[in-house]
Amino acid sequence: MSIKKEKYLRLTITYLVIFIMFAVILYPLAWIIGSSFNPGQSLSGSSIIPKNATLAHYRELFDPGRSNYLYWYWNSLKVSILTMVFTVILVSLTGYSFSRYRFAGRRKSLMTFLVLQMVPNYAALIAIFVLAFLTGLLDSHLGLILVYVGGQIPINTWLMKGYLDTIPRELDESAKIDGAGHFRIFLQIVMPLSSPIIAVVALFSFIAPFADFIIASILLRTEKNYTLAVGLYEMVAKQFGAEFTNFAAGAVLIAIPISILFLSFQKYFVSGLTAGGTKG
Amino acid sequence: MAESPYKTNHRRTAFALSIIPGLGQLYHKQYAKGTFFFILAASFIYVFADMLNIGLWGLFTLGEKTPRDHSIFLLVYGIVAVIVLIFGLAFYLFNLRDAYQNGLKRDRGERPAKLKEQYQNLVNSGFPYLIMSPGFLLLVFVVILPIIFVILLAFTNYDLYHSPPAKLVDWAGFKNFVDIFSIDIWRQTFFSVFAWTIVWTFTATTFQIALGIFLAILVNQKEVKGKAMIRTVFILPWAVPAFVSILVFAGMFNESFGAVNRDILSLIGIDPVPWMTKAVYTKIAIILIQTWLGFPFIFAMTTGVLQSIPDELYEAATVDGATYYQKFKKITLPLVLFATAPILITQFTFNFNNFNIIYLFNGGGPAVPGANAGGTDILISWIYRLTMTSAQYSKAAAITMLLSVFVILAALWQFKRTKSFQEEDMM
Helix, strand or coil, X not given: CHHXXXXXXXXXXXXXXXXXXXXXXXXXXXXHHHHHCCCCCCCCCCCCCCCCCCCXXXXXXXXXXXXXXXXXXXXXXHHXXXXXXXXXXXXXXXXXXXXXXXXXXXXXXXXXXXXXXXXXXXXXXXXXXXXXXXXXXXXXXXXXXXXXXXXXXXXXXXXXXXXXXXXCCHHHHHHHHCCCCHHHHHHHHHHHHCHHHHHHHHHHHHHHHHHCCHHHHHHCCCHHHCCHHHHHHHHHXXXXXXXXXXXXXXXXXXXXXXXXXXHHHHHHHHXXXXXXXXXX | CCCCCCCCCHHHHHHHHCCCCCHHHHHCCCHHHHHHHHHHHHHHHHHHHHHHHHHHHHHHHCCCCXXXXXXXXXXXXXXXXXXXXXXHXXXXXXXXXXXXXXXXXXXXXXXXXXXXXXXXXXXXXXXXXXXXXXXXXXXXXXXXXHHHHHHHHCCEXXXXXXXXXXXXXXXXXXXXXXHHHHXXXXXXXXXXXXXXXXXXXXXXXXXXXHHHHHHHHHHCCCCCCCHHHHHHHHHHHHHCCXXXXXXXXXXXXXXXXXXXXXXXXXXXXXXXXXXXXXXXXXXXXHHHHHHHHHHHHHHHHHHHHHHCCCHHHHXXXXXXXXXXXXXXXXXXXXXXXHHHHHHHHHHHHHHHCCHHHHXXXXXXXXXXXCCCCCCCCCHHHHHHHHHHCCCCHHHHHHHHHHHHHHHHHHHHHHHHHXXXXXXXXXX
């Protein structure tokens, strides 16, 4: 009887905690969705379920004459996807060299990569700014992408190397005996086996530029070139509250697709991290 | 002089000849290679001579006349010149070594490799270098070059009053570091920002780890129904991009229209709290927000680990009469911490440099009278403020250096203690 009672108590507390957490997690999300349907620009006198719900803010965001939101969305997607593609290509190559070849300078380079991944590359923000200015890449997406890709290389090389080390080397040896060249072994034997880690690197190198604020805010100068993070921040910071409902609509339009994308890939994230992470 | 083991002395002759790149190879009758080396060296000197000359001069002087010389650009050219010079020297050493090695072969009575074999050798030993070079070059120019730039900048007097093109920048030795620790306003600000960075890192990270592990264990109980749904909701804060959530929270905590003061606190009869204007409250708010943002990641990791712990362990413990607390302390926690330790460490470094939450929530503010940092500024956002708004470039660079040294030392110390790192196949 007392065991049953104890179990009852335990489960009640458990569900209570889960319920509280649900409220804490969902309230801000509900609040921002509610705000996005609120008529008027500011939130004074609004409620979480608006009385005269309106789509006006969404309409305004989708009108390029009145808002730069679509440009920002497009810029963010462009920069993130290109960063992802270049990072995956470069990191596969560096990770593969470190995993499969023993060459002069290998150990030192690995140590350098390890140290580089500890200090975020935006710590050198002033140097990035000066370099972009000198090379004429200020306010260009190419400059932004180059900085992002460079910053992604060290940590992802370690992740990639950690995973490739687990693929048995006998596979390449036997392919070599069969007469396969270096590139063929890389492309046709090793790469197809490393799709899980490629998925992880791709996701990381997509999310990082998408969520970055600091480098984008230093390099991008004109409003049409902003990415979402910079654009939304400016929207909120300009006159806080004055454009809040528009911001809310913009936030909802980012949060929903990204969350869906994220939740469907979430398993890879965790497994890839524990596989590569516990090694490095 | 010791008796040479070989009759001939091709290795020394070739080595000496290769002081002019290519001649040693020609001496070995490797005509194609020798010519190639020679042309490469000649064109290197031809193309880069001016650049090296100006670059190195600029690096030492940082410019002499104001309208003509831009100190900061000269500094960048100087670093690029040094990088080019290092590549050049590497090639030069390779050339000497190659001549010597082939000479050694000839002294032993072997013949140096023919052109076709040389090509094969080059492909085999050069393949890793070849495929790494694009990534490596990018890394050198967008990561390593900026780091060197910042290190050098920390030893100059670059600020609002020494700003090109109107003024020159000069080398200032350790002045920035001395200033940071000796001038009152700098020292006080530095130590208060540093202390808050440490407090922030530890409280925020510990909260998110503790909450994540606690909830994972809670949901993992056998009797809990609807696990899949609960887990999806718990992961939501991770799925929404952090910058969006932070800006949303900035709205919620806003003192005039935010929901926290207007709806939640008024509901339970608490007076409005000055979240954005009193540093203490801003600090509480961002720690809470970071806990909200960060726990799902730990939750997901821990859930993965918990599912891999065999039930038999717990059954055996139950048979032995262990309480819930004992099972948690002796079985669950050690296993979870062991499996996730390296990732937990990265959480600390992440929060140490968590610029987004500090800056996007309240711009590092509220402002503090008599200090050049805001009330919630951590080191990285202080650096941003010094660079972007108060033009204290060289001080910002010096602080960046202090920050990097601190992070690297902490991380290396930690990695040394991690077993997996020592067992890593490094060589």
